[in-house]
Amino acid sequence: xxxxxxTRPLLPFLYRPLVRRxxxxxxxxxxxxxxxxxxxxxxxxxxxxxxxxxxxxxxxxVLWEMTLDGALIGHxxxxxxxxxxxxxxGAGLGIVLGILIGMNRGAAEFIEPLVSFxxxxxGIAWVPLAIVWFGIGPAAVTFxxxxxxxxxxxxxxxLGVLSVPPIFRNAVLTLGGGRVHVIRDVLVxxxxxxxxxxxxxxxxxxxxxxxxxxxxxxxxxxGFMIYDASSYLRSDxxxxxxxxxxxxxxxxxxxxxxxxxxxTVERWGLVRRAE
Amino acid sequence: xxxxxSASARVRMVGPIPLRALLATAxxxxxxxxxxxxxxxxxxxxxxxxxxxxxxxxxQPTYDIAVRLPFAxxxxxxxxxxxxxxxxxxxxxxxxxRRVEPAAxxxxxxxxxxxxxxxxxxx
Numbered sequence: 256x257x258x259x260x261x262t263r264p265l266l267p268f269l270y271r272p273l274v275r276r277x278x279x280x281x282x283x284x285x286x287x288x289x290x291x292x293x294x295x296x297x298x299x300x301x302x303x304x305x306x307x308x309x310x311x312x313x314x315x316x317v318l319w320e321m322t323l324d325g326a327l328i329g330h331x332x333x334x335x336x337x338x339x340x341x342x343x344x345g346a347g348l349g350i351v352l353g354i355l356i357g358m359n360r361g362a363a364e365f366i367e368p369l370v371s372f373x374x375x376x377x378g379i380a381w382v383p384l385a386i387v388w389f390g391i392g393p394a395a396v397t398f399x400x401x402x403x404x405x406x407x408x409x410x411x412x413x414l415g416v417l418s419v420p421p422i423f424r425n426a427v428l429t430l431g432g433g434r435v436h437v438i439r440d441v442l443v444x445x446x447x448x449x450x451x452x453x454x455x456x457x458x459x460x461x462x463x464x465x466x467x468x469x470x471x472x473x474x475x476x477x478g479f480m481i482y483d484a485s486s487y488l489r490s491d492x493x494x495x496x497x498x499x500x501x502x503x504x505x506x507x508x509x510x511x512x513x514x515x516x517x518x519t520v521e522r523w524g525l526v527r528r529a530e
Numbered sequence: 531x532x533x534x535x536s537a538s539a540r541v542r543m544v545g546p547i548p549l550r551a552l553l554a555t556a557x558x559x560x561x562x563x564x565x566x567x568x569x570x571x572x573x574x575x576x577x578x579x580x581x582x583x584x585x586x587x588x589x590q591p592t593y594d595i596a597v598r599l600p601f602a603x604x605x606x607x608x609x610x611x612x613x614x615x616x617x618x619x620x621x622x623x624x625x626x627x628r629r630v631e632p633a634a635x636x637x638x639x640x641x642x643x644x645x646x647x648x649x650x651x652x653x
Contacts (some may be wrong), residue, residue, distance in 0.1 A: 326602070483605070
């Protein structure tokens with residue numbers, strides 16, 4: 256094979272940006288279309304009641320109705336608001352504490368097993384205790400959400416700070432820099448890939464914990480919407496809610512968190528892309 | 531360590547921010563602004579002239595109102611209205627609420643799924 260033929264694309268039209276993008280979206284959506292087709296076929300067999308397997312058209316209709324009557328937007332707003340609150344509180348405190356603890360090796364060695372232990376616990380495991388402590392309501396949900404995000408971000412930030420070679424810190428101190436310079440110019444950039452990884456994981460786990468917490472400890476939000484629908488055997492609303500939860504996460508992850516993580520890794524990580 | 535990748539696979543930046551994250555944020559902000567603008571612009575048209583006049587007089591701290599919806603209210607809608615006043619019942623597709631402050635009446639009228647907000651005659 257010659258060098259020219261090796262570099263020339265086999266089907267040039269596939270390499271045009273727009274066509275490639277459309278193709279990429281189509282290949283991404285194709286498995287979902289297959290899933291919907293199987294779902295439709297299952298519902299059409301007549302072996303299941305409408306409560307067991309509601310047809311896709313019915314779920315789409317419910318989604319449209321709930322959008323028109325404001326219920327869907329309202330529940331989404333409630334869930335996203337809680338996620339934002341839990342994220343700001345959990346990630347903010349996790350990053351600050353992670354950096355501060357990471358600066359002191361003794362404190363880090365003391366705290367790390369605890370954080371590792373608490374990090375391994377599922378957010379939903381805290382639900383019973385949260386209800387005992389805070390009662391059913393927004394405080395319990397926020398606590399569960401905070402719990403899921405905080406320990407993940409703290410753990411990853413701590414790992415990131417500890418992974419920064421001490422020689423860089425010492426270099427800044429030797430050159431006359433203070434603690435602020437060490438944090439701003441060494442620790443934060445050095446730990447950034449881990450911090451962003453923690454944020455991405457924290458958002459994912461937080462989102463799951465939020466839905467679970469809303470099922471048990473809230474009177475609004477997507478989790479509540481699903482749980483409440485089960486009381487009336489409204490499988491169409493349950494499936495509609497599940498779809499919305501999945502779509503919201505995919506959109507947030509692909510449009511916000513993935514680019515943020517790639518950017519961080521390219522800018523501050525060890526991996527460099529070839530020019 | 532070098533990772534081979536085409537130049538087009540690199541994250542495109544606008545200053546220090548990834549382009550895709552910036553665009554996603556801009557779209558969300560634009561949608562929120564449009565949403566708020568729509569609610570602000572359409573809210574007065576949902577309040578009846580009678581209620582408008584009563585609000586303009588400002589002779590009461592709270593009002594009893596009837597909120598007409600284009601559908602039968604569900605649990606979600608009742609809960610929403612309970613945040614603004616005391617729920618007093620449902621007549622068809624109209625929800626009756628007691629003791630609603632003027633600012634809350636405008637909040638209710640901003641909801642796109644509300645058809646009409648009127649004064650209610652409640653005993």
